[in-house]
Amino acid sequence: MPAKPKVEDEYSRLYKMIVTGKIMPNERIVEMDYAQMFNCNRANIRRALARLEQDGLVVIEPFKGARVRLVTPEEAVETYEVRGALETLLVSQAAKLATEADKAILREILNKLYEARDNGDPMRVGTIGRQIREELWRISSHKTALKFLTQINSQLIRSSYRSVMMPGRADAIAQQLTEVVDHVSDGDAEKASEAMRQYHASAREALVAALQVKDYVF
Amino acid sequence: MPAKPKVEDEYSRLYKMIVTGKIMPNERIVEMDYAQMFNCNRANIRRALARLEQDGLVVIEPFKGARVRLVTPEEAVETYEVRGALETLLVSQAAKLATEADKAILREILNKLYEARDNGDPMRVGTIGRQIREELWRISSHKTALKFLTQINSQLIRSSYRSVMMPGRADAIAQQLTEVVDHVSDGDAEKASEAMRQYHASAREALVAALQVKDYVF
DNA sequence: TGTTGCTGGTTTGTTGACGATACTACCAAC
DNA sequence: GTTGGTAGTATCGTCAACAAACCAGCAACA
Missing domain, CATH: 1.20.120.530 (GntR ligand-binding domain-like)
Known part of the structure; x- marks a missing residue:
């Protein structure tokens, strides 16, 4: 029933969790965990993470996953x-x-x-x-x-x-x-x-x- | 055998095609077409497009696809x-x-x-x-x-x-x-x-x- | 004791298939 | 000739399963 892409949701939810400190710096963001938490698919989390990476809020390392970026x-x-x-x-x-x-x-x-x-x-x-x-x-x-x-x-x-x-x-x-x-x-x-x-x-x-x-x- | 995520590739390839005018403004970017052209999966194109959207180079409309953004x-x-x-x-x-x-x-x-x-x-x-x-x-x-x-x-x-x-x-x-x-x-x-x-x-x-x-x- | 090499589990990257949606062309009715 | 509806097609969004890569722990050996 999703008339429009849900990715916006996951993106902003993750966004908020990061900037408010719910997810601490350097903390790993396991795709599966958040997919379950948000009751959505891994692909959406994945896309949200890609966007957050460009925002400079998370870093993604190949095969190692995403973590909240540490701002010096x-x-x-x-x-x-x-x-x-x-x-x-x-x-x-x-x-x-x-x-x-x-x-x-x-x-x-x-x-x-x-x-x-x-x-x-x-x-x-x-x-x-x-x-x-x-x-x-x-x-x-x-x-x-x-x-x-x-x-x-x-x-x-x-x-x-x-x-x-x-x-x-x-x-x-x-x-x-x-x-x-x-x-x-x-x-x-x-x-x-x-x-x-x-x-x-x-x-x-x-x-x-x-x-x-x-x-x-x- | 891709040791690291190929998405970087597709991203920069599309990027170049857009800024050099190979893909004209307002032209549609059909995921499948470029997946075949780049010999990769649709998901990669998809992620590349998501990044390009944040760069402001393409616009993505739900169920309508991506197109090169027209800069006023x-x-x-x-x-x-x-x-x-x-x-x-x-x-x-x-x-x-x-x-x-x-x-x-x-x-x-x-x-x-x-x-x-x-x-x-x-x-x-x-x-x-x-x-x-x-x-x-x-x-x-x-x-x-x-x-x-x-x-x-x-x-x-x-x-x-x-x-x-x-x-x-x-x-x-x-x-x-x-x-x-x-x-x-x-x-x-x-x-x-x-x-x-x-x-x-x-x-x-x-x-x-x-x-x-x-x-x-x- | 310290180092190396294996091994199992966990997480990610990739793929293909399925359902949902929007656009288009055609046909009928007025 | 124009309008309205309808079926078909093309494309996207979603999902689940598989394969590759990383990591921690343990055992073997120097």
């Missing part, structure tokens, strides 16, 4: 850098395209961000900060950059959790994102992207610092 | 923009890391570029220009950005051929890349990436112009 700290930093470059591009588009309604939404989310900050809830600041950035993604309407950003984010969800917990990070996020939103509201693409560049520069610093706290395994 | 002009421009953002990031790394040997290589390729320009061979200017940029990729050692750039380039090989034929484009390429290489040689990351940004800005313009020449099907 250096790689995480590099990924942050790429994300920064893309979002900088994207914000300049957003500044040119933002409607009044868009600006209102951004303001609104920003207020929630302040609230979270004042409540001393860094985790929530991180979540809302991400929400703002995703809103900017939407506003920019840059499908291609969006595609890559989506792909990228999967790889650093876990790192992000750590860096947002660094002392002072929450304040910095609030301040810098405010600046970004301000410039976007003014329609100043140049300044907006410069502000975003700075946001990402300091996000990168925070990550590097977080990574040095101890040799954390991603 | 808007998409090509967006892709150029993303490429520009990534290479700008990457050049600043290259400026920091370039050794004397690297600089010598860059100079050498640059000379070949001048030669091609003076011979009035825009196609060759394009090819060599690309060679320089790939050299910069290597120097930057930014694996993550590189991964994405590789992925991206597959989608715009055909567009590139067109934009390099625009009048004056060859000269602009030579001039702007010289500037980039100069700054990289000086180790000035800031200026180098700014120069690269300009290069890509004008590459984008050239593409837009080329696209408007006539409604070319990619």
Whole structure:
């Protein structure tokens, strides 16, 4: 009765299990086990794994199977850098395209961000900060950059959790994102992207610092 | 007797056929046909297609099969923009890391570029220009950005051929890349990436112009 | 004790067959 | 002449079984 290919299902289910840490890094993914768990065929798991491999979430070795890929700290930093470059591009588009309604939404989310900050809830600041950035993604309407950003984010969800917990990070996020939103509201693409560049520069610093706290395994 | 999975083969064979235009845009890719042509199983073609879909080179519709994806002009421009953002990031790394040997290589390729320009061979200017940029990729050692750039380039090989034929484009390429290489040689990351940004800005313009020449099907 | 070589079990890679779906051409009715 | 329905074909999605390769454990030997 499957009107459309189920592979999408298995893919996203596995995807979620990996990025949420349900399947730990370096853990093997035996095709048969997950086929039974998901109540589907091995071939579907197989295809899902192939896609996940291209996402950089798993590695597949011939005749040895798939396992969750271990992301090295250096790689995480590099990924942050790429994300920064893309979002900088994207914000300049957003500044040119933002409607009044868009600006209102951004303001609104920003207020929630302040609230979270004042409540001393860094985790929530991180979540809302991400929400703002995703809103900017939407506003920019840059499908291609969006595609890559989506792909990228999967790889650093876990790192992000750590860096947002660094002392002072929450304040910095609030301040810098405010600046970004301000410039976007003014329609100043140049300044907006410069502000975003700075946001990402300091996000990168925070990550590097977080990574040095101890040799954390991603 | 295949010691390792052949899927890599089928993938790259199909890949080449698509980017070189052997399989035309919108042309159907019937699994069975190519399985016979490559003398392999349908499952391999299937997996190769799944990967190509994520590369954005083919689209797969349930029960309708795969076909080479048609890249719209808007998409090509967006892709150029993303490429520009990534290479700008990457050049600043290259400026920091370039050794004397690297600089010598860059100079050498640059000379070949001048030669091609003076011979009035825009196609060759394009090819060599690309060679320089790939050299910069290597120097930057930014694996993550590189991964994405590789992925991206597959989608715009055909567009590139067109934009390099625009009048004056060859000269602009030579001039702007010289500037980039100069700054990289000086180790000035800031200026180098700014120069690269300009290069890509004008590459984008050239593409837009080329696209408007006539409604070319990619 | 340390190393080598075998052996059984486990997991993957491959294959062919079957059922499901969408497209197409034909025919009848209006 | 056009529209609507229907059968046939081509193609895809799914599945289960087989073959090849890897791995752990044990035994034999230096």
